[in-house]
Amino acid sequence: MSVTYRQPGVVLTDHHFTVPLDHDDPAGESIGLYGREVVASDKAGQDLPWLLYLQGGPGFGAHRFVGRQAWLARALEDHRVLLLDQRGTGHSTPANRQTLPLRGGPAEQADYLTHFRADSIVRDCEAIRPVVTGGAPWTVLGQSFGGFCTVAYLSTHPEGLAAAVVTGGLPSLHAHADDVYRAAYPRIERKVAAHYARYPQDVERARRVADHLLTHDVVLPNGYRCTVEAFQSLGIVLGGSEGSHRLHFLLEHAFVPTAQGPALSDAFLEEAQGLLSYAGHPLYAVLHEAVYAQDDRPTAWSAERVRAEFPQFDAAKALAGDGPLLFTGESVHPWMFGSDPALRPLRETADLLAARTDWRPLYDPARLADNEVPVAAAVYHDDMYVDAQHSLETARAVRGLRTWVTDEFEHDGVRAGGPRVLDRLLALTRDEV
Structure with a gap:
């Protein structure tokens, strides 16, 4: 059941979803996902396109904003936003020292956690998208590890994306x-x-x-x-x-x-x-x-x-x-x-x-080379967390991806830069810059 409430300048709605633990076994065990919908108060009744936010990490729930903080202010000008707690985090079914013993011993816990990487997160997004948007593609904003997930999304389910924006999170496609x-x-x-x-x-x-x-x-x-x-x-x-x-x-x-x-x-x-x-x-x-x-x-x-x-x-x-x-x-x-x-x-x-030695590929270089989704990425010149050279190599491998390389911001530029970073990247996806 969805619950709607208000903060200054925004209307919030809590959404709860059920998805398979293993998307290759849809009839098997399921887990819960939580997402917080945010829309500007003066646009609450409008039919707006959706923007999905994928938090950095791994392992962090989506940021808990109050009102229209940071990049959210820009996003709310023309989107409804879904702040998704990725599987295992936040208000989604938790995975931690208290809950993992329910799986069994270390071997069972490790097997369980293999389903908590970017590939499974993307399939979660595609499972809930028809419920949230009615089937329309959405724009994805991926910060840091959320950018890794976004590149995986472009590799496997580009049909679900109207546009993709990455901040400090273009991963190497091949690096160990x-x-x-x-x-x-x-x-x-x-x-x-x-x-x-x-x-x-x-x-x-x-x-x-x-x-x-x-x-x-x-x-x-x-x-x-x-x-x-x-x-x-x-x-x-x-x-x-x-x-x-x-x-x-x-x-x-x-x-x-x-x-x-x-x-x-x-x-x-x-x-x-x-x-x-x-x-x-x-x-x-x-x-x-x-x-x-x-x-x-x-x-x-x-x-x-x-x-x-x-x-x-x-x-x-x-x-x-x-x-x-x-x-x-x-x-x-x-x-x-x-x-x-x-x-x-x-x-x-x-x-x-x-x-472990049986990891699945996360990215599809051939599909990325044929990409048709508008994509823009902020690459921070000397990002401590994500190597800029690795990011630029990936940018060259994704057809049509436009980069904004800057030393004005550190890894948290999308937060610290307020609306400016997201505004510029959205403009790049629309060929307005």
Whole structure:
């Protein structure tokens, strides 16, 4: 049953759908999907085209907007918007440490989670589209991992798309996870260098925190074991528009004096916990490398293996010299499944997914080469999370795709840029620019 309610300037309707867990077995088990319809209050009675938003991730529910925030303001000028909680996330049937044991042991859990990648998400979209739009094609906006899903959509069900818009999310069509991380670590290093150039005082502050963590057993309030590797992973924020400033403000109050000597402050530990915990989005960790898997090669904890090729990220070696400590970025490592209470019960499941060798292809290069759907993509010049060169290679492989390459924004440009980013990309799909 749909429920309609209001926020300032918008009318919202909750939608609940039932889809097969495995679309190849439509008579088998089903799962629930949730989508929030948003329409401008003054257009609520109009017959408007639909725009489907696919959130970044994997593992995040659709953003919970209040009113007409960020890009949504532009979308609502001429669309109804469906904010979809992709399978396993948000208000859709959840997949986490609490629910996955209902599937059975780690092997059963891993088999279940193979149905939570971009290919299944696209088939979900096609299953609900006739219900939502009456069968009309819709425009899709894919942010980050949502862009990966959008390229999969173009590969398999282009008939469902009136247009496609991608922000910071054109994936490589062929790269293995190893290729992705070999390209990522140098980008991360550049982001760290830019941070220290902006806030040179943070060089010593970061070294001091790392040294403390190497010599003390620090546990966050939720039971997360905060190692030096965990501290380094806070560099994930450096890929966002405000990330460098956020990291700086975190470091400036890292220590307080105590009767036993300097200690990491409660305020620091509390904020670090919010950044490090995967309790709210465990699929991000469990499936992160699987979003790149599409052949018979296992991902085999790619980010951890490839990191060893970049010894400058070794904290102990950095502290033994006088160089800066390097933070890391968007990567998932086996130690996280020992440190994070939300992930500990899923370690064996994650190991099985990392060893898997029967992944399906996610993209169809031949079909993309014949694409007829209007497509536009924002490619951020030095995006920390998605390699710009990989994105541009894919852009050249998709017939008719128009790119906007810019260094004005970071990975979160569609949010930080307000209506401007979406406005420009929609104009590109309409040949208005």
